[in-house]
Amino acid sequence: MTREEIIREENLVYKKPELLNDVPMHYCPGCSHGVVHKLISEVIAEMGLQEKSIGISPVGCAVFAYKYIDIDWQEAAHGRAPALATAVKRLLPDRLVFTYQGDGDLACIGTGETIHALNRGENITIIFINNAIYGMTGGQMAPTTLLGMKTVTCPYGRDPKLHGYPLKMTEIAATLEGTCYVTRQSVQNVASILKAKRAIRKAFEYSMQGKGSNLVEIVSTCNTNWKMTPEKANQWMEENMFPYYQLGDLKDNGNK
């Protein structure tokens, strides 16, 4: 078979999403960010929204998300992405407006902005990457760090007496009247990736239909700061993260 024959539509089993820029990513090998970027790129293209999408990137590992997905981007101050998204969606109501935030950005410094944007029912989607650690700054304790989990700022393990408890922001979001769709997903294997993609698509559709705010949490790995191989990190996530951060839809009011 020649290359041309192989890339014919009927033979094609995989291709790089057209909206994923052809540049090297700064993410560590094994990190979940790349997969989620790919899913967002695919969903925007499939919905035909590449000319109508505005992404808001956070402070944290995903600060450079704007380099990788071929749409308009704004880079927010730490934790403030939902405030930016609120203004953009109010001023441009027919656009797809989404934020992409990590656990430190969304569930710690930006808790206020996150809860209030969701509770106002802004017609936006928040993609929430929860890997239970601060990645960019080198592995410090996050609001979602599990009890007993070791980080450079809780080197003897997270102790509730010293550090309090891991925060379940997605459960909180589900209780807010303004939210339409709240779900927790993961991307560690093909089945979960396909599910996560459907969740992102649903959230984007509800956003465009003006049904309220949407939160898609992706329970993720940070093999570098967890100090594990990518494979071991996935296994550790399944064994330790999933029992505390249970997967599935927490709320879906889209068809109500």
Place this chain on the structure above:
Amino acid sequence: MAENEITLMKGNEAIAHAAIRCGCDGYFGYPITPQSEVLETLAEQKPWETTGMVVVQAESEVSSINMVYGGACTGKRVMTSSSSPGVSLMQEGISYLAGAELPALVVNVQRGGPGLGTIQPSQADYFQTVKGGGHGDYRLITLAPASVQEMADFVDLAFELAFRYRNPAMILSDGAIGQMMEKVVLPPFKPRRTEEQIAKECPWATIGRKGGRKPNIITSLELRSEEMEINNLRIQAKYREIEKKEIRFEEYKTDDAEYLIVAFGSAARIAKKVIAIAREQGIKVGLLRPITLWPFPSAKIAELGQRMKGILTLEINAGQMVEDVRLAVECKVPVQYFGRLGGIIPEPEEVVEVLKKMVK
């Protein structure tokens, strides 16, 4: 209200009406005394039903300024207003606006500090406004209104300057101007810009990359120091241009003056009364009122300083602008400061006494 009709209103109300009339697309704010009438007037006027202007009561000043940041990224005319403690909370966002070179308007109706301070008028945020406030090397185009009329007029002017230079602008007012009622003629209605106009005038705006154009990315981040220095030099060159072209001031009775008062905003109103009393007593005194606090009218003050026996800065703070006046005249003329603190407004008579001592 008909065009050119004279109405009576508070300075804060004038800000709100002027915003609706000058094609403002979005206001994002949080209540704080003594400026809450801005948001209240907008809520009462419901501009979203007439001009389409968006009005959002945010959960904090931190959120307000970041809503302004997001809105400014779309090339829209967006603004917020607050008072001193709230503006302190906004400093990070203002630095980001300056770093990303975004046009936006922030109104500060100052109250006395430090801390929670008082709700009475003050000019103690002069340093915060003209010397930085937030982190990094940046400047805010700063307009200081001295009347309700100027509150109304400076909204459009601030937006024009902000967009001309892609830089945030500040209206630095105070609780006296915000709360007092005066006659005002509101500016004529100007339509909000269409999306096509914005795409043309602000090719950098993040409004979706229509027509397959390259993506627009708005960020103040640049990790490579060589590139970041280039960004800083570009911004500094812009500031030098603003300093050349945008200095505004009012001169009052300086022709025969032997003494000069330098005062802005509310203090300049008091200074005019001081001048009336002092001139009756034979003291030839004039006023230089900086309208732009940055860029500061240093050259004008230096020029006037050459023929003055002394300069008095009148400020409702502990003496902040006096430093810039001394720098302007390079200490060739004696420069004194007088002011009151804690929300107390200086009485003209007590300022006249200070002048008399200067003359002796």
